Amino acid sequence: MEKKLNILLAEDDDNLGLLLHSFLKSKGFNVELLRNGKLAFERFNQAAFDFCIFDVMMPEMDGFTLAKEIREIDKKVPILFLTAKSMKEDKLEGFSIGADDYMTKPFSMEELLARIEAIMRRSETTQNVEDDVYMIGNIKFDSQSRLLYTQGEPTKLTTKENQLLKLLCKNKNEILDRQATLRAIWGDDNYFNGRSMDVYIAKLRKLLREDDRIEIMNIHGKGFQLLVKN
Amino acid sequence: MEKKLNILLAEDDDNLGLLLHSFLKSKGFNVELLRNGKLAFERFNQAAFDFCIFDVMMPEMDGFTLAKEIREIDKKVPILFLTAKSMKEDKLEGFSIGADDYMTKPFSMEELLARIEAIMRRSETTQNVEDDVYMIGNIKFDSQSRLLYTQGEPTKLTTKENQLLKLLCKNKNEILDRQATLRAIWGDDNYFNGRSMDVYIAKLRKLLREDDRIEIMNIHGKGFQLLVKN
DNA sequence: AATGACTGTTAAAAAAAGTTAAGCCCTTAC
DNA sequence: GTAAGGGCTTAACTTTTTTTAACAGTCATT
Numbered sequence: 001m002e003k004k005l006n007i008l009l010a011e012d013d014d015n016l017g018l019l020l021h022s023f024l025k026s027k028g029f030n031v032e033l034l035r036n037g038k039l040a041f042e043r044f045n046q047a048a049f050d051f052c053i054f055d056v057m058m059p060e061m062d063g064f065t066l067a068k069e070i071r072e073i074d075k076k077v078p079i080l081f082l083t084a085k086s087m088k089e090d091k092l093e094g095f096s097i098g099a100d101d102y103m104t105k106p107f108s109m110e111e112l113l114a115r116i117e118a119i120m121r122r123s124e125t126t127q128n129v130e131d132d133v134y135m136i137g138n139i140k141f142d143s144q145s146r147l148l149y150t151q152g153e154p155t156k157l158t159t160k161e162n163q164l165l166k167l168l169c170k171n172k173n174e175i176l177d178r179q180a181t182l183r184a185i186w187g188d189d190n191y192f193n194g195r196s197m198d199v200y201i202a203k204l205r206k207l208l209r210e211d212d213r214i215e216i217m218n219i220h221g222k223g224f225q226l227l228v229k230n
Numbered sequence: 231m232e233k234k235l236n237i238l239l240a241e242d243d244d245n246l247g248l249l250l251h252s253f254l255k256s257k258g259f260n261v262e263l264l265r266n267g268k269l270a271f272e273r274f275n276q277a278a279f280d281f282c283i284f285d286v287m288m289p290e291m292d293g294f295t296l297a298k299e300i301r302e303i304d305k306k307v308p309i310l311f312l313t314a315k316s317m318k319e320d321k322l323e324g325f326s327i328g329a330d331d332y333m334t335k336p337f338s339m340e341e342l343l344a345r346i347e348a349i350m351r352r353s354e355t356t357q358n359v360e361d362d363v364y365m366i367g368n369i370k371f372d373s374q375s376r377l378l379y380t381q382g383e384p385t386k387l388t389t390k391e392n393q394l395l396k397l398l399c400k401n402k403n404e405i406l407d408r409q410a411t412l413r414a415i416w417g418d419d420n421y422f423n424g425r426s427m428d429v430y431i432a433k434l435r436k437l438l439r440e441d442d443r444i445e446i447m448n449i450h451g452k453g454f455q456l457l458v459k460n
Numbered sequence: 461a462a463t464g465a466c467t468g469t470t471a472a473a474a475a476a477a478g479t480t481a482a483g484c485c486c487t488t489a490c
Numbered sequence: 491g492t493a494a495g496g497g498c499t500t501a502a503c504t505t506t507t508t509t510t511a512a513c514a515g516t517c518a519t520t
Contacts, residue, residue, distance in 0.1 A: 100348055101331070118330050145459060146447070158507055159450040194466095196509055202469055218467065220517060388497060425477090426499055432479060448477065450507060 005120065006030045008049040010040035010066060011082070012058045016105070020053070023109045037061025041069050049077060051116060056083040067097045078119045082107075134169040137211040137228050141165060151210055160185065161207075164200050168216065168226040178223040235350065236260045238279040240270035240296060241312070242288045246335070250283070253339050267291025271299055275393070275414045278362055278373075279307060281346060286313040297327050302410030303397055308349045312337075364399040367441040367458050371395060381440055390415065391437075394430050398446065398456040408453040 007029050011017035017033050024031045032047075034040040038060040044052075052070065054063035061069075067079050078100040100119050103112060132143035140149040143166045148155045157165065163185045168176055182189035182197060201216060201224060208214045213229040237259050241247035247263050254261045262277075264270040268290040274282075282300070284293035291299075297309050308330040330349050333342065362373040370379040373396040378385045387395065393415045397406055412419035412427060431446060431454060438444045443459040 098348075145445070145457065159448075159452070160508070192510065195511090198467060199469080199509080201467090205468090218516095220466070390498070422500065425501090428477060429479080429499080431477085435478090448507095450476070 004028060004030050005050045006048060007032070007051045007053060007116075008040060008044055009033045009053045010035075010037055010058060010063065011053075011055045012036055013055070016055075016082075020109075020112075023112075027113060037063060037066035041066055044070055045073075051120065052077060052079045054079060054081055056081055064097060067099065071098050080115065080119070132166065134166075134172075136169065136172075136208065136226070137214045139208065139211055139214070141169060143169075148207060150207065155207060160196075160200055161203060164197070165204055168204075168224065172226050172228065175219050175225050176223045178221075181223065234258060234260050235280045236278060237262070237281045237283060237346075238270060238274055239263045239283045240265075240267055240288060240293065241283075241285045242266055243285070246285075246312075250339075250342075253342075257343060267293060267296035271296055271414075272417070274300055275303075281350065282307060282309045284309060284311055286311055294327060297329065299410065299413065301327060302407050303414045304400060305404075310345065310349070362396070364396075364402075366399065366402075366438065366456070367444045369438065369441055369444070371399060373399070378437060380437065385437060390426075390430055391433060394427070395434055398434075398454065402456050402458065405449050405455050406453045408451075411453065 007024060009017065009020055009024070009031055011020065011033065012035050014035075017035070021031050021033045029051075032043060032049075034043055036058045037054070040054070041061065052067075054066055056063040058066075063081055067081075070077065070079070075098070079098065080101045080103065081099050082103050082105060084105050101115050103115065134141045134143065141147075142149075143162055146157045146159075146162045148157055148165070164181070167181055167184065178194070178197075179189045182193050186193040186196065201218075205216050208216070215227045215229070217225045217227050219225055237254055239247065239250055239254070239261055241250065241263065242265050244265075247265070251261050251263045259281075262273060262279075264273055266288045267284070270284070271291065282297075284296055286293040288296075293311055297311075300307065300309070309327075310331045310333065311329050312333050312335060314335050331345050333345065364371045364373065371377075372379075373392055376387045376389075376392045378387055378395070394411070397411055397414065408424070408427075409419045412423050416423040416426065431448075435446050438446070445457045445459070447455045447457050449455055
């Protein structure tokens with residue numbers, strides 16, 4: 001599950017500020033809007049932000065000064081500057097402070113979003129391996145290594161068995177929609193893929209048969225449901 | 231002790247290409263200039279680059295296609311696009327591929343430098359081991375010298391073994407796409423190259439067998455995944 | 461109860477991958 | 491020049507995985 005990103009937005013122009021605020025919120029970010037650099041700096045020190053967007057020209061404390069202050073205490077947090085017109089000297093100064101990007105007004109919201117995502121992609125830790133371990137009744141299932149710890153020797157699942165069982169586990173006790181599952185695993189929900197899925201459901205039932213509290217139930221015309229009783 | 235950055239530059243216009251080449255060289259980078267996307271892709275797979283600068287419009291293979299191919303096998307290397315004029319759709323497409331930045335011609339050399347440095351500052355902090363040395367479980371693998379430090383005598387890998395293992399390492403715990411890998415290492419994803427690759431997978435499995443936490447797993451119809459259990 | 465769409469299950473067919481060995485090509489050594 | 495060896499590809503055969511077929515059973519609706 002993705003964590004919501006906290007964005008610190010410093011912009012004195014209310015028109016633009018509110019627009020950005022609502023746009024970014026609509027895109028699933030947490031956004032705090034501050035009217036000048038001084039307030040933004042105070043706020044930065046109170047909470048944990050993942051991303052900064054600063055207007056260069058602001059009363060009280062301009063964007064560059066704000067960025068410098070912040071770089072004193074945080075070398076890594078990404079900072080993106082907004083400026084009224086394309087001033088080459090400004091750009092250079094911004095980058096020398098340690099800006100990660102730079103946008104000239106006016107700009108499109110889509111582009112802003114794209115840049116935020118590009119910057120965040122880089123800073124994301126690429127090596128976080130979520131452990132995909134589920135308990136189905138008292139049968140352990142490790143989707144990462146594709147092992148199902150049945151009695152005796154663990155069973156090594158095939159790619160498709162693994163994908164399907166994982167989806168069932170993620171939706172344990174809920175209905176797993178037939179068409180959505182087909183599109184997710186097989187890419188297309190045509191007749192033959194549907195039959196293929198039914199074959200895999202049969203395989204999984206056979207594997208899980210040893211624990212009789214486990215049931216993969218069919219909801220006619222809707223999909224399947226992994227049920228684990230008491 | 232800063233290591234010299236290797237920059238892959240793909241630009242078909244010789245005027246701009248040579249200008250960029252000499253400018254960046256003068257700033258202390260190693261730069262390789264290729265005239266089209268196809269050549270650039272081949273080169274990318276032969277050496278280790280830290281940064282890519284691609285013109286969008288090029289013969290043989292355009293910058294976007296090139297970037298897509300590269301992203302299949304390397305999710306992290308920074309890519310900066312150059313384009314003749316500011317086309318919003320182009321920008322968006324570029325970012326969606328996973329571009330890190332975007333510059334519209336004409337631009338100043340200083341700004342280019344500033345952007346490269348901004349991008350590198352970020353990726354430096356996140357990745358510190360790009361010396362082509364990987365740890366696979368407790369087996370050390372130095373792709374530079376092609377040595378795999380197995381028990382007893384280190385094994386000297388062949389070119390293909392080395393290339394394949396390196397790609398697997400770069401995508402550790404992720405799926406390495408079969409077709410993309412074939413295009414990257416063999417240049418073409420026909421049937422026989424596919425079989426050749428399977429032979430090399432078998433060789434690598436044999437070499438890595440001594441550590442049973444290591445597994446090269448097949449994802450049927452998709453590719454391979456180097457899995458290292460903790 | 462009859463109909464047709466949907467599901468359960470097993471088996472056969474097809475496609476993909478695992479493995480070992482033979483063959484080919486290029487380089488190096490005699 | 492030719493023999494030897496390494497590296498890569500191709501071949502051959504096996505096994506695994508997935509799809510398709512076939513047939514039986516179920517469910518909702520009429």
